[in-house]
Structure formats: C-alpha cells, structure tokens
Amino acid sequence: MKKALTALAAGVPLVAAAVYLPTASADETRDTATATTAACAAPSVRAPAGTKVESVTAVRHAGGTIHGTGLLGGEVSGVPAFCQVTVTLTHPGEGDHAKVQTWLPLAQWNGRFQAIGGSAYSAGDNGVGLGTAVKNGYAVTTTDAGVGDVLDTSWVLDSKGKVAGTPLKNFASRSQHEAAVVGKAVVDHVYGKRAAYSYFTGCSTGGRQGYMEAQAYPDDYDGILADAPAVNWDEFxxxxxxxxxxxxxxxxxxxxxxxxxxxxxxxxxxxxxxxxxxxxxxxxxxxxxxxxxxxxxxxxxxxxxxxxxxxxxxxxxxxxxxxxxxxxxxxxxxxxxxxxxxxxxxxxxxxxxxxxxxxxxxxxxxxxxxxxxxxxxxxxxxxxxxxxxxxxxxxxxxxxVIGTDDPDLSAFRKSGGKLLTWHGLDDEYIPTEGTVRYRKQVERKMGGPQRVDDFYRLFLAPGTSHCGLNGQDGSADGLAALADWVEQGKAPRTLPATLTNASGEQVERNLCAYPQVSRYKGSGDPSLATSFRCVPSRH
Known part of the structure; x- marks a missing residue:
C-alpha cells in the first residue's frame, strides 16, 4: 500500500507538500530482477549539457531505518545496505548549486531506475522515498534543484527584490532532466550496465514534475507515475x-x-x-x-x-x-x-x-x-x-515557465513512454477538475480519447484526499501497474484501491479509467469491488 506523509508547520497541516511513496511489490516476480554486488566508489560523471560538475562523493550506508529530513519527516525501516552518490552541479555564470542524490542497493538491484519528485516548494525527496525505493530493489535518484525544503522560499527573491530566474527555472523543469541524465550515468558506472527500465514517480509538485518531463523531456523515462499533479500551476x-x-x-x-x-x-x-x-x-x-x-x-x-x-x-x-x-x-x-x-x-x-x-x-x-x-x-x-x-x-x-500544461505529448508518445495518473476526487488542495481539463486538452490535440489511452491514462479516486493523505489511498500499487504497462504491454483498465468511506470503513474499489466511473451492479456487498462496474459518466 502506498503511504504519504503529513507534517505541521506554523500550525497548518502540510498536506499539499506530501511525498507520494509508491511501492513495487510485484517486482520480485519479474525476469529483470538481478542479484548484484556493487562497489561504492565516486564515479566519473560527464556534466549534462549546460552544466558543470562541481563535486562527486560516494558514501556506503548500512541501511536500516531512514529518517526523513525537513518538515515532512517520516521514516522507512528495513532498508538494505546502499551506496549514496551525490553529484553537485552548477550552471556556469548563474551561481547555482544543485545536488543530485542517487541511492543504489549494494545487493539485489532489480535492474530498474527510478527518480522521485518533490513537494510544495521542494524539488526532491527527503529520504523516505529514496529508502522505500531501495527497499524495493530500485536504484533511485532525486534532486534538490538548488532550492530548499517544502516551505523554504528564501531563494525566490534576489537582492533587488525580483524573482530569481535561475532557481525558478531549476525548480520548474531543468533540474529534473539533469537528474535523469546524472542518475542514469551513476547507475551505469556503479553496476557496469544500464538500467533495463527507467521510471519517474511523484505526487503534487512531484506529479507536476512528471508531467513536465513528459512534455519537455520525452525521452527521459519509459514510464511516469504522476499523481494529483500540480499542473496549471500558475492558475491553480x-x-x-x-x-x-x-x-x-x-x-x-x-x-x-x-x-x-x-x-x-x-x-x-x-x-x-x-x-x-x-x-x-x-x-x-x-x-x-x-x-x-x-x-x-x-x-x-x-x-x-x-x-x-x-x-x-x-x-x-x-x-x-x-x-x-x-x-x-x-x-x-x-x-x-x-x-x-x-x-x-x-x-x-x-x-x-x-x-x-x-x-x-x-x-x-x-x-x-x-x-x-x-x-x-x-x-x-x-x-x-x-x-x-x-x-x-x-x-x-x-x-x-511553470504552467506545465502543454497538451502536445506527441514526442512522449513517439518515444514509447507511458503516463499514469490517479487523482483523489476529494482533493482539498489541487482540484481534480484541473487534471481532467488537461486530459481533455490532450485528447483534442492528439486525436481523441482512444488514441490518448494508448499512452496516457487517468484514474479518479472517490473519497480520496490530496495524495491519499487521510489514509484513503487511491491505488494499491500504481508503480506496479505502470511497470506492467511498460514492460509487459498490459495497459491498466482499472486500478485496485482500498478507500475509506464517510463512515470510516474501508472498502475495496477498482478505480475506473477516465471518463468512466464506478457504478453499483444492483446486488452484492457494497464494500467489495466485485459489486461495482465501470460505466460512462452520466454528466
């Protein structure tokens, strides 16, 4: 089951700043799982275009329990030993310093690469998502884009009181692409071979970053899991x-x-x-x-x-x-x-x-x-x-700069990429209608819903808050469903979910691919998914 974190800052719940933590329990059964013993040494990393590598460090960690940093906090236990490689980048003449962290399991790498997005005004993960990915066998990357924690906006205004263009550009788009380039290079060096598949995962700000990757850098990932995405950022x-x-x-x-x-x-x-x-x-x-x-x-x-x-x-x-x-x-x-x-x-x-x-x-x-x-x-x-x-x-x-609402995903479709999204219908911070609106724009741009379904599917989760933070998860395992789509060609028609209804009871549902909705069959236990079927919305 996916988990999400909550925190308090100045008495206000930081729900919108949650980190979405997908799991991948099905991965162990796939043929790409690889028993690996990796050395932990600082690799030689070629700087992505337009950047300069300032430093590269490698630290071996024993694993165990990883405590999340910053306001979000949280923890994940049972993390195996891993190698942490940190690459610091700068854009010459712009005065920025962005750190890209890559965590690599020292044994039992599943052959896959994952990148994790951020939360609110943070560009990357606070450690819990990284640890969860390593626990599930992934080599995983995240970047801080040179900005701070979820509510750290000290970078926004420069000394003249104007919005600082470089960190905004990093936060909006540039650093995620550079993290993909660096992270893959680190994986190649440490394991001596490239990852078989690459994925991006994120919710809220991380969801927006996933959509930006599909729009602006369509070749970075085979699959993108981008939930409750903060697209149309400038408007919403x-x-x-x-x-x-x-x-x-x-x-x-x-x-x-x-x-x-x-x-x-x-x-x-x-x-x-x-x-x-x-x-x-x-x-x-x-x-x-x-x-x-x-x-x-x-x-x-x-x-x-x-x-x-x-x-x-x-x-x-x-x-x-x-x-x-x-x-x-x-x-x-x-x-x-x-x-x-x-x-x-x-x-x-x-x-x-x-x-x-x-x-x-x-x-x-x-x-x-x-x-x-x-x-x-x-x-x-x-x-x-x-x-x-x-x-x-x-x-x-x-x-x-940060609208992330370009409906032309033709390059992403041509690259063979798959985009999967679920969004809670009770999202209190990012109205679901914004995601639905974007999906409709993509359909108009790219030939209708059936053609779009070939590479981009949206699932709406009843009773579910922002990123599932009130315990009402929108999907049992979105990353596993995405991996099946990418690796086995099995496009998800539904996503299994455990929801919490208004009475506080847990019920099973199969989330329906948009624009369908769940409808009771007329008989059967309402707490079971088998009592419902997906039908076109009557609206």
Missing amino acids: EVATLWPQVVLNNEKTYPTDCELDAFTGAAVKACDKLDGVRDGLVNDPSRCDFDPRRLIGTKVVCAGEELTITAADAAVVRKIWDGPRTTSGRKLWSGVPVGADLKGLARSVTDTDGTVKGQPFQVPALWVQLFLKKDPSFDLTKVTYSEFTKLFQQSRAEYDH
Whole structure:
C-alpha cells in the first residue's frame, strides 16, 4: 500500500507538500530482477549539457531505518545496505548549486531506475522515498534543484527584490532532466550496465514534475507515475487562495465544525448517485447539493451550539463554485464538494478575539513572493477585483515557465513512454477538475480519447484526499501497474484501491479509467469491488 506523509508547520497541516511513496511489490516476480554486488566508489560523471560538475562523493550506508529530513519527516525501516552518490552541479555564470542524490542497493538491484519528485516548494525527496525505493530493489535518484525544503522560499527573491530566474527555472523543469541524465550515468558506472527500465514517480509538485518531463523531456523515462499533479500551476496556485478571499470579503468565517457539516451533508446527499449508499461520491460532477439547505441547522462544536446562517451557506457556495471575476466569468474550479473545506477555508481567532482567515501557505507564498514580490503583503486585503488581476498576472508571467500544461505529448508518445495518473476526487488542495481539463486538452490535440489511452491514462479516486493523505489511498500499487504497462504491454483498465468511506470503513474499489466511473451492479456487498462496474459518466 502506498503511504504519504503529513507534517505541521506554523500550525497548518502540510498536506499539499506530501511525498507520494509508491511501492513495487510485484517486482520480485519479474525476469529483470538481478542479484548484484556493487562497489561504492565516486564515479566519473560527464556534466549534462549546460552544466558543470562541481563535486562527486560516494558514501556506503548500512541501511536500516531512514529518517526523513525537513518538515515532512517520516521514516522507512528495513532498508538494505546502499551506496549514496551525490553529484553537485552548477550552471556556469548563474551561481547555482544543485545536488543530485542517487541511492543504489549494494545487493539485489532489480535492474530498474527510478527518480522521485518533490513537494510544495521542494524539488526532491527527503529520504523516505529514496529508502522505500531501495527497499524495493530500485536504484533511485532525486534532486534538490538548488532550492530548499517544502516551505523554504528564501531563494525566490534576489537582492533587488525580483524573482530569481535561475532557481525558478531549476525548480520548474531543468533540474529534473539533469537528474535523469546524472542518475542514469551513476547507475551505469556503479553496476557496469544500464538500467533495463527507467521510471519517474511523484505526487503534487512531484506529479507536476512528471508531467513536465513528459512534455519537455520525452525521452527521459519509459514510464511516469504522476499523481494529483500540480499542473496549471500558475492558475491553480492563485485559485486556491479564493476561499480566503471569500471569507475576508464576506466577513463571514464558518467554524471548522460548520465546514465539516457542509461537507458531510453534501456527501450524504450525493452518496447514492452510483446506485447504492456506500459512503462515497463516485461521480461528483453530478452532485448539485445546495448548501442553503443547511440554513438554520444546529451544530455542536466544543460544547457550544451554533446555528448555520445564510451567510455561512453563501460563503460555502462561493467556495464550491470556485473563483469568478466580478462580472461572473469563471476563472477556475472550486474545492470539490466532498473535500475537506478546512484545508483552504480555515480561520483563526486572534488573542483580541478578532477572527480572520488562515491561508494555506503554498498559495499564500506564491501570491506574496512571486506576484506581489513582498513577503509582508497582507492577503486579507485582497478584494474580488484584485484577485482577478492577480490570477491574470500569474498566468501572464509564469505560464510559460511553470504552467506545465502543454497538451502536445506527441514526442512522449513517439518515444514509447507511458503516463499514469490517479487523482483523489476529494482533493482539498489541487482540484481534480484541473487534471481532467488537461486530459481533455490532450485528447483534442492528439486525436481523441482512444488514441490518448494508448499512452496516457487517468484514474479518479472517490473519497480520496490530496495524495491519499487521510489514509484513503487511491491505488494499491500504481508503480506496479505502470511497470506492467511498460514492460509487459498490459495497459491498466482499472486500478485496485482500498478507500475509506464517510463512515470510516474501508472498502475495496477498482478505480475506473477516465471518463468512466464506478457504478453499483444492483446486488452484492457494497464494500467489495466485485459489486461495482465501470460505466460512462452520466454528466
């Protein structure tokens, strides 16, 4: 089962900054598994085009338990002995220093290469993903791109108060490609042969990096597992500040308990759309629950009875609907109806009793640093009209750099690459609709859904939060499914999943390849995947 990490920073859950850790339990049965005894010595590495190698080091590790660094933390145990090779790169004249780490199992290498993406504003893995990959027999690479931890944005503004172009370019695209080149070269040197297959894995920021690889560097990987991808970065990062803009402009701040009541009511109302009450909304596009139905409802929170007001319902309605201009033109999709509203619509009470919004740090930092170029900019003052200007500014300044929304994947298809994605339908930080929108754009560009299915498949996971962080995993083993597709030509029609429904019960489902959705057969145990089948969405 895939795992994801959570952490706390300044009292805010770092859910969007999660590392997605795929497993590969099926790998041991494949013919490419290789018993290997490797030497751990610093290899000679040829610098990728446009770079210079500053240093190469090699350290032998005994393995055991690996503790994750930085805010995400976490740990993985049972890691076998491995060789850690670190290559530091610079782009001459640009003053940057990017480290590429490659961990190589000293025995029982499975013959495969894996690269791992990052989280929030971190470009690479914190050690837990690397350890997990080594534990599963992979030689694995990640890069820090010369930037910092998940919320370390000290690199963004230069001494003149302008956005620093070199680290942004590294973070957006360049360093991932260079890590692929360096990592493969290290593998070749240490093992004396090339990896049989190469894969990229990541979720959130890592998912975006995977899509960037497919778009800009189509020959780097045989397969890319890119989940809950932060594509359309320049647009959705501003869009996810919208709930806070609504709270502050309406001067209405529903409590956490009231927000939960709205979500719970929506899930309950839309639960039966797939033919059975199973505690999951399998097709949220058909859910038209009106939050005004809760006006006057009593909610008990910390022993205090609260009454949901028309103002509360109006706020939630705007948040679900998503950002619009003052004239009503839709800018982006809103928070999914089944998602945790507290992720983006949380508020706090100051010591003087004043209630104000508490924005999620990732979009907050994007607006303050990349758009306003002012770390102290007061986000509570953003009006609806200024929000539209910020959205348009972000698109104009950054789409070409980090938008990651080029629908032309013809070179990736020609290279024989496979792209696999799952995205939680209850993602509270990256609206699923953005991924669906990108998939539709690819279909229009590349000849329709059937031709796209040949190399790119999307699976939507009911009841699943951002990167499966609330224990509601979207797939039992996405990496194994991807490897079967790449190595055996077995395209996944479904992905087996264990989900947690609204009652906290675990249920089995086979995630359906988009645009199909799961529908109850009319009989059978609703907790079993065999009681459901994939059918076209009725939306």
